[in-house]
Amino acid sequence: MLDQKLIRENPTLVEEKLSVRGIKLNLSHLQKLTIELKNKDTELSNLQSESNKISKLIGNYYHNQKDSSIGDINELKSNGNNLKSEISKLEQIKRDLNKEIIDEILKIPNFPSKNAPKGKDESQNIELRKWGNPLKKENIKSHWEIGENLNLFDTKRTSRISKSRFITLIGNGARLERALINFMLDTHQKNGYLELMPPALVNSESLRGSGQLPKFSNESFKCHEDDLWLSPTAEVPLTAFHKDEIIDPKLLPLKYVAFSPCFRREAGSYGKDTKGLIRLHQFNKVEIYWFSNPEHSEEAHQKITSDAENILKELNLPYRVVDICSGDLGFSSSRTFDLEVWLPSCNNYREISSCSNCLDFQARRSLIRTKQNKKTTFLHTLNGSGLAIGRTMAAILENGQQKDGSVKIPDVLVPYFGSSFIKTN
RNA sequence: GGAAAGGUGGCUGAGUGGUCGAAAGCGAACGACUCGAAAUCGUUUAAUAGGGAACUAUUCGUGGGUUCGAAUCCCACCCUUUCCGCCA
Numbered sequence: 273m274l275d276q277k278l279i280r281e282n283p284t285l286v287e288e289k290l291s292v293r294g295i296k297l298n299l300s301h302l303q304k305l306t307i308e309l310k311n312k313d314t315e316l317s318n319l320q321s322e323s324n325k326i327s328k329l330i331g332n333y334y335h336n337q338k339d340s341s342i343g344d345i346n347e348l349k350s351n352g353n354n355l356k357s358e359i360s361k362l363e364q365i366k367r368d369l370n371k372e373i374i375d376e377i378l379k380i381p382n383f384p385s386k387n388a389p390k391g392k393d394e395s396q397n398i399e400l401r402k403w404g405n406p407l408k409k410e411n412i413k414s415h416w417e418i419g420e421n422l423n424l425f426d427t428k429r430t431s432r433i434s435k436s437r438f439i440t441l442i443g444n445g446a447r448l449e450r451a452l453i454n455f456m457l458d459t460h461q462k463n464g465y466l467e468l469m470p471p472a473l474v475n476s477e478s479l480r481g482s483g484q485l486p487k488f489s490n491e492s493f494k495c496h497e498d499d500l501w502l503s504p505t506a507e508v509p510l511t512a513f514h515k516d517e518i519i520d521p522k523l524l525p526l527k528y529v530a531f532s533p534c535f536r537r538e539a540g541s542y543g544k545d546t547k548g549l550i551r552l553h554q555f556n557k558v559e560i561y562w563f564s565n566p567e568h569s570e571e572a573h574q575k576i577t578s579d580a581e582n583i584l585k586e587l588n589l590p591y592r593v594v595d596i597c598s599g600d601l602g603f604s605s606s607r608t609f610d611l612e613v614w615l616p617s618c619n620n621y622r623e624i625s626s627c628s629n630c631l632d633f634q635a636r637r638s639l640i641r642t643k644q645n646k647k648t649t650f651l652h653t654l655n656g657s658g659l660a661i662g663r664t665m666a667a668i669l670e671n672g673q674q675k676d677g678s679v680k681i682p683d684v685l686v687p688y689f690g691s692s693f694i695k696t697n
Numbered sequence: 698g699g700a701a702a703g704g705u706g707g708c709u710g711a712g713u714g715g716u717c718g719a720a721a722g723c724g725a726a727c728g729a730c731u732c733g734a735a736a737u738c739g740u741u742u743a744a745u746a747g748g749g750a751a752c753u754a755u756u757c758g759u760g761g762g763u764u765c766g767a768a769u770c771c772c773a774c775c776c777u778u779u780c781c782g783c784c785a
Contacts, residue, residue, distance in 0.1 A: 277748085314747065317754040324754090327766040331715040345765090352765035518707060518744085520725085641744095643707090646726080648744070 273637040274380055276373065280306040289383040292598040294392050302376050309369045316362045323355040378480065379487050382633040384598040385607035391597030397610070398597065403581070404590030406614040407671050414617035415666040416548035418673055419445065422694055425549070436546070437538060437553045439662075444694045448668070448681075449556065451688035452661050453531050456558040456583055460658055463579055465529035465560055470509035472533055473500040478512035481638035483604035483630075490539050493553075502535035506559035507655045514563060515638045519651060524642060525572060526563040529658065531556065549662040550622065556661040562654040565642065566632065569652035573629040577609045580625045580658040587682045589667050590614035592621050604630045611659070613667040624663045627656030 279286055283299035290297055330348055389398045419425050424445030430438045441449050461467055476499050479485040484492060484504060493502040503509060510528055519526065534557050545551035560579055564572040577593065584591045596608040605628035612621035632650035635641065642651040672680040679694040686692050 277746095281748090310747075313754085317747075320754055323765080327715075327764095330765050335715075349765045356765080520707070522725095643725095646742090 294599040326352045381603045388607045389597040392599040394600045396597040398595040400593040402592040406590045407616045412616045415669040418669045460529040465527045468530045474503045482511040506530040506532035510561040518641045524565045528561045549666045560658040564652045576656045577627040580656045616670045625657035
């Protein structure tokens with residue numbers, strides 16, 4: 273959420289900063305509303321001040337044995353009454369104005385960082401670095417072919433259970449999923465992250481706090497009987513974990529790792545990635561998350577990214593890091609580094625992690641603050657996948673495939689998985 | 698789902714109609730003592746808005762109501778805890 277004062281005082285700057293996202297905003301109306309709100313606020317505060325004075329006079333009157341120097345007590349009371357009705361009218365106006373303003377502001381995305389590359393869409397993202405040797409061979413099988421051959425998961429039956437874009441993992445497939453989750457959680461814990469296991473259902477306020485609402489309500493599944501949604505990412509409960517708190521700066525940075533199932537409606541992605549593990553309505557993810565001192569969030573962003581990269585390195589999966597351009601940035605993010613893993617069947621890299629610095633955008637929405645030189649300020653939040661489990665499994669199956677149809681398991685995973693190869697189920 | 702108790706500052710917790718934005722303690726900051734630290738003593742320490750200060754206003758779960766005046770009384774809702782019921 274952007275600062276209301278900034279919109280009031282320098283709407284052109286806001287429009288400029290957001291124009292690099294490729295969106296055109298005209299904030300003059302919103303500016304008018306915020307100025308009006310401010311005026312009403314001053315007016316109201318004057319009336320309230322007067323009303324408080326009257327109340328004190330009356331209070332004194334009774335305390336000093338009906339001191340007659342104060343004047344006619346009934347007249348004072350009726351003055352108080354008149355003020356009261358004026359005040360309540362103004363309050364109503366203010367409330368309506370405020371709601372109108374907040375509703376609008378919540379729909380405005382974060383400013384892109386000045387360091388983010390300028391560009392209009394993903395074609396203008398910039399590759400920062402590459403790691404590992406991409407596997408390029410003839411007769412490469414896709415992970416869904418491998419999965420079918422080795423009976424690692426099922427989609428046909430699963431569509432009867434739920435619908436398309438869901439999956440049932442079977443035998444070694446399920447085991448590999450578990451191994452990956454445990455390996456990632458353990459690795460991040462060793463690197464100083466505290467594990468949380470948050471709920472999968474979250475309320476509207478939590479979704480608003482991290483930026484999924486109000487704009488993206490059709491991207492999440494909603495429970496109609498309750499004010500609860502299936503969380504699209506652990507970023508939501510992790511942000512909300514410290515909602516309304518003022519965190520002692522000495523405790524910063526707070527680093528959390530959380531495993532969670534993620535639920536996404538994937539509206540508007542018909543026909544994309546219909547096979548395999550890449551795009552599902554439900555998938556598992558290990559998320560890493562920082563609450564950072566505002567002064568250190570840029571270093572934090574580098575660190576959280578390298579912590580996510582570390583998982584790919586340990587798994588020996590080739591990947592690259594991409595600096596997301598201004599036009600392709602997510603709603604809440606000011607800068608994002610995507611990690612893309614090599615998928616031989618696509619002969620290309622595919623997103624497996626997104627590491628974002630949201631600055632104070634989510635903190636402002638969720639009212640999460642800290643102290644800086646005795647002043648209360650919003651802290652910064654950063655999130656990164658560390659990693660998406662399904663996509664990691666796809667990468668392991670494809671990059672580890674052997675001539676005989678088996679799959680080699682990365683060394684670090686062997687103690688978790690229990691053997692070095694998946695041969696048959 | 699039923700019953701009871703409760704929701705107050707960074708935290709614990711007192712406060713049942715007026716000088717209460719709120720005792721006390723903890724924590725924190727600063728100072729004294731010390732070579733330094735601990736302990737001790739002293740002072741300070743809620744948030745938000747009004748461009749800083751002064752000052753003003755608002756905020757004691759949320760929303761309404763009574764009153765000149767509400768943390769305090771009334772109503773509704775939300776949440777927490779305990780007991781009962783149900784259940785992995």
